[in-house]
Amino acid sequence: MAWDQLSLNRPHWAYLIIGGFTSLFMLVSLFVKEKLYIGEATVATLCGIIFGPHGAKLFDPNSWGNVDQITLECSRIVLVVQCFAVGVELPKQYMTRHWKSVVILLIPVMAYGWLVCSLFIWWMIPQLTWLESLCVAACVTATDPVLASSVVGKGKFAKRIPKHLRDLLSAESGCNDGMAFPFIYLSLYLIAYRPDAEKVFSKWFVVTVLYECVFGAILGIAIGYGGRHAIKFAEKKSLIDRESFLSFYFVLALFCAGVGSGLGADDLLVGFCAGVAFSNDGWFAQRTEESHVSNVIDLLLNLAYFVYFGSIIPWNSYNKPEWGITPWRLIVIAIFVIFFRRIPIMVCLKPFIPDIKTWRESLFAGHFGPIGVGAIFVAILARAELETGTTTPLAKLPEPGTENYLLIELIWPIVTFLVVTSIVVHGSSIAVFTLGKHVNTMRLTMAWKPDTLYVLQEGRCI
Numbered sequence: 001m002a003w004d005q006l007s008l009n010r011p012h013w014a015y016l017i018i019g020g021f022t023s024l025f026m027l028v029s030l031f032v033k034e035k036l037y038i039g040e041a042t043v044a045t046l047c048g049i050i051f052g053p054h055g056a057k058l059f060d061p062n063s064w065g066n067v068d069q070i071t072l073e074c075s076r077i078v079l080v081v082q083c084f085a086v087g088v089e090l091p092k093q094y095m096t097r098h099w100k101s102v103v104i105l106l107i108p109v110m111a112y113g114w115l116v117c118s119l120f121i122w123w124m125i126p127q128l129t130w131l132e133s134l135c136v137a138a139c140v141t142a143t144d145p146v147l148a149s150s151v152v153g154k155g156k157f158a159k160r161i162p163k164h165l166r167d168l169l170s171a172e173s174g175c176n177d178g179m180a181f182p183f184i185y186l187s188l189y190l191i192a193y194r195p196d197a198e199k200v201f202s203k204w205f206v207v208t209v210l211y212e213c214v215f216g217a218i219l220g221i222a223i224g225y226g227g228r229h230a231i232k233f234a235e236k237k238s239l240i241d242r243e244s245f246l247s248f249y250f251v252l253a254l255f256c257a258g259v260g261s262g263l264g265a266d267d268l269l270v271g272f273c274a275g276v277a278f279s280n281d282g283w284f285a286q287r288t289e290e291s292h293v294s295n296v297i298d299l300l301l302n303l304a305y306f307v308y309f310g311s312i313i314p315w316n317s318y319n320k321p322e323w324g325i326t327p328w329r330l331i332v333i334a335i336f337v338i339f340f341r342r343i344p345i346m347v348c349l350k351p352f353i354p355d356i357k358t359w360r361e362s363l364f365a366g367h368f369g370p371i372g373v374g375a376i377f378v379a380i381l382a383r384a385e386l387e388t389g390t391t392t393p394l395a396k397l398p399e400p401g402t403e404n405y406l407l408i409e410l411i412w413p414i415v416t417f418l419v420v421t422s423i424v425v426h427g428s429s430i431a432v433f434t435l436g437k438h439v440n441t442m443r444l445t446m447a448w449k450p451d452t453l454y455v456l457q458e459g460r461c462i
Contacts, residue, residue: 048310
């Protein structure tokens, strides 16, 4: 029978949905991005929701096995590639010349956001202790390079932002995902080893700060420096073709992910530092300026990832009164996080940040701190550490009554709800700022004559 040939299984549906959606989106991408002002992450997430287990039930990663492990590794690849790309695309010797502004955004701004978010979560989810709220808040402390690329990347809207501000936000989004590790591990060590302050500090400072972050940064610089000279040598000796030259940065980013995770270092920081060192002299960026290969790779990864994320959003977990989590509580947390996580501290520190010139720029930099793939990655990592004490998540959640059971259950719905909120809010920021600018520049003149009222709008009589 002819119908016997129709044997669509789960991988086939995944290929069909992701490939079909990506093809259709690319056909209308210019219209969606520059006429409707909607980012690709928003559209891809909506596609995942529609075809996922809460919609058409055609695309369900939860049935693939250990979905936490799959999510962790997918997030790792997307983040490391994006962090590496941010480092490559920064201007020549940017981190050397603008380190003060970046350090202020990485330490006091992130620390403030971490503490403030923990207070909001502790206030609204009474079943969690403050230490447990610190753990959840650490997941949403960093800004996301994937969502940030829609505004600080190379799109049409990005050209309306001053270049110095665009470069600063891009550098921050690239390196502060890696800098979230000290916050999350300090929270985890406080939960695991309290009240032994000496053990908490020694493990946090030696393992997390010195080994994972400092060593990870040095390792990334070494990889990037070696890769830069290797590709220069290969081109000088005519050993590399154009296709390999353009894709070299992508495979080097994958190498950073493998080396960083294999050595137990901060692989996100490894990727960013490698990207900075790889293109610090501006040579590679200049040679690939017209190719846009990084934009193509990022677009493909981001579209596929957010379709996947849309299908694993835990809608059922957003209303669990027995855990103290209800939709209205999550909405209140999201509102406070959007308004108070970054804006107040950015305004207060504006006089000390050289690359923020005006109060308007400080407000924009405070508002635009999207929560995305980095938060998902750190949430899964934290849950794995709580479950097993390692970075390998369990295939199933632990049984009720086990240690840290409530935190393990709550960390995922709280973080994913904030990610969905950020996709909606920051994804629509382009439209809001563009329409606001259009209203501000609209010329409106009224002319009065007896029995007649003429309104001239942009030179037209209506």
